[in-house]
Amino acid sequence: MNAAVENFLLPGGGADITALPKVSLHDHLDGGLRPQTIVELADEIGYEVPERDPVKLTSWFADHADSGSLVDYLKTFDVTIAVMQTTEGLTRVAREFVHDLADDGVIYGEIRWAPEQHLQRGLDLDQVVSAVQEGLEEGVDSVRASGRSIRVGQLLSSMRQTDRSKDIAELAIRHRDRGVLGFDSAGPEAGFPASNSREAYDLLARSFLPATVHAGEADGLDSIRSALFDGRALRLGHGVRLAEDISIAREDDENTYVSLGDLSQWVKDREIALELSPSSNLQTGAIEQWGDEMVDHPFDLLYQLGFRVTVNTDNRLMSATTLSRELFLLSEAFGYDLTDLEVFQINAASAAFLPIEEREDLSETISAGFESA
Numbered sequence: 001m002n003a004a005v006e007n008f009l010l011p012g013g014g015a016d017i018t019a020l021p022k023v024s025l026h027d028h029l030d031g032g033l034r035p036q037t038i039v040e041l042a043d044e045i046g047y048e049v050p051e052r053d054p055v056k057l058t059s060w061f062a063d064h065a066d067s068g069s070l071v072d073y074l075k076t077f078d079v080t081i082a083v084m085q086t087t088e089g090l091t092r093v094a095r096e097f098v099h100d101l102a103d104d105g106v107i108y109g110e111i112r113w114a115p116e117q118h119l120q121r122g123l124d125l126d127q128v129v130s131a132v133q134e135g136l137e138e139g140v141d142s143v144r145a146s147g148r149s150i151r152v153g154q155l156l157s158s159m160r161q162t163d164r165s166k167d168i169a170e171l172a173i174r175h176r177d178r179g180v181l182g183f184d185s186a187g188p189e190a191g192f193p194a195s196n197s198r199e200a201y202d203l204l205a206r207s208f209l210p211a212t213v214h215a216g217e218a219d220g221l222d223s224i225r226s227a228l229f230d231g232r233a234l235r236l237g238h239g240v241r242l243a244e245d246i247s248i249a250r251e252d253d254e255n256t257y258v259s260l261g262d263l264s265q266w267v268k269d270r271e272i273a274l275e276l277s278p279s280s281n282l283q284t285g286a287i288e289q290w291g292d293e294m295v296d297h298p299f300d301l302l303y304q305l306g307f308r309v310t311v312n313t314d315n316r317l318m319s320a321t322t323l324s325r326e327l328f329l330l331s332e333a334f335g336y337d338l339t340d341l342e343v344f345q346i347n348a349a350s351a352a353f354l355p356i357e358e359r360e361d362l363s364e365t366i367s368a369g370f371e372s373a
């Protein structure tokens with residue numbers, strides 16, 4: 001059990017958000033380690049961590065992630081990635097990740113990470129993917145043994161600043177029947193549009209392997225456009241800056257009338273899921289043009305306008321959060337009730353990289369769980 005997983009009750013209504021069945025689509029493996037595990041794995045490989053006390057280490061991550069810049073935020077990953085360079089380290093982290101999701105009430109999770117960042121101690125791309133898959137399966141088995149149920153799969157991220165996207169696309173295709181569900185593009189967004197990885201995206205499309213692309217987080221509409229049309233992204237990693245394409249046309253006492261640009265209209269009409277991560281979006285400055293508090297997040301605007309919004313954690317360690325906490329914070333800011341929270345989960349289930357029958361089953365399980373809440 002991870003001490004960081006605590007229960008969150010819906011403000012006002014009192015329902016236990018943690019107990020509700022949830023779907024996590026945007027959750028980085030290297031952003032969700034247990035601090036105690038980091039210290040122990042670091043000892044095994046002789047790596048010096050910034051703090052040896054797990055409580056202090058937890059604060060170190062939160063403080064360094066809270067700087068307001070995506071570049072500084074990404075620096076905290078040097079530490080987590082350093083201890084995920086061996087088969088044992090990768091397997092353990094993946095196993096514990098599944099446990100922590102299950103403890104948070106997640107019944108379906110897509111876990112993303114960048115294999116190319118885990119080759120520092122001699123493992124190759126196929127070995128690291130297999131090591132993570134082993135941990136995920138061990139985690140699923142032991143969650144089942146404890147009488148609960150969870151299903152997980154991998155999304156392989158290619159780092160935008162390197163030139164390995166084609167290798168990672170090929171890797172994802174090789175492992176598609178062994179736990180890999182799709183492809184992602186991560187890392188610094190500005191200056192690295194999806195069009196740089198056109199060869200990889202063409203290959204993925206020809207192989208019918210779905211892709212989500214981080215876009216509209218650290219860069220604006222052009223990056224989203226490239227993700228959709230060069231990357232053929234079926235979902236947008238955050239995509240929060242799509243709100244730049246929505247303008248207030250007129251306001252009266254009761255209503256706000258907005259006007260959507262072609263891009264946001266397309267995303268809405270095609271039901272392209274936005275993998276919004278409220279706390280992370282605040283920390284990285286992704287929503288700074290709208291403000292610096294949860295109530296300023298365009299999440300509610302996008303939701304009210306009918307976009308397929310999903311709620312995610314992005315990096316649970318860096319943001320000191322859980323999916324239940326993100327739902328709690330949104331409910332607190334925007335007054336959401338159980339019906340709203342259910343919509344977010346159904347949205348996520350509908351956008352999962354699974355065959356349609358399995359997505360429908362997932363939605364039914366979610367509805368049944370909310371029904372009995």
Ligand SMILES: [Zn+2]
Pocket residue numbers: 026028186214237314
């Ligand atoms: Zn992310």
